[in-house]
Amino acid sequence: MSQSAMQPTIAGWFTDGDQPRLIGTQCCDCGTYFFPKQELFCRNPNCTSTRFDEVELSRTGRIWSYTKHYYAPPEPYISGEEFEPYTIAAVELETEKMVILGQVANGFEPEDLHTGQEMEVVVEKLYEQDGTDYAVWKWKPKAS
Numbered sequence: 001m002s003q004s005a006m007q008p009t010i011a012g013w014f015t016d017g018d019q020p021r022l023i024g025t026q027c028c029d030c031g032t033y034f035f036p037k038q039e040l041f042c043r044n045p046n047c048t049s050t051r052f053d054e055v056e057l058s059r060t061g062r063i064w065s066y067t068k069h070y071y072a073p074p075e076p077y078i079s080g081e082e083f084e085p086y087t088i089a090a091v092e093l094e095t096e097k098m099v100i101l102g103q104v105a106n107g108f109e110p111e112d113l114h115t116g117q118e119m120e121v122v123v124e125k126l127y128e129q130d131g132t133d134y135a136v137w138k139w140k141p142k143a144s
């Protein structure tokens with residue numbers, strides 16, 4: 001099954017295709033980036049803007065910190081049927097310099113990661129329902 005046939009578990013968080021990107025917003029006035037999308041008011045305390053552009057964020061970044069989680073993620077993250085501990089990484093985006101926390105791709109443990117490591121956004125199947133594959137985005141160590 002091709003990757004493009006998968007449906008995102010949450011619509012509008014990332015783009016389709018072989019080079020997926022997270023979708024965020026950027027404040028029209030102060031230029032601050034947000035992910036998940038911020039659309040009502042700017043979180044910059046010095047900015048009163050209510051106007052935002054939807055933007056595709058850098059698809060690569062570098063690890064700022066990482067850990068293993070032993071409890072189920074809160075909404076809007078959706079875990080599979082049986083909860084298993086998973087690795088998460090806080091990654092600083094290449095261009096925007098904002099830190100985005102996300103699950104790490106299947107098969108990677110904290111021992112496989114190090115601070116400053118280059119990561120990229122990937123889309124992985126999370127579960128199948130009624131013949132449709134549902135997908136989430138994750139951080140994956142970038143192949144050099």
Ligand SMILES: [Zn+2]
Nearest residue numbers: 027030042047
């Ligand atoms: Zn702003």
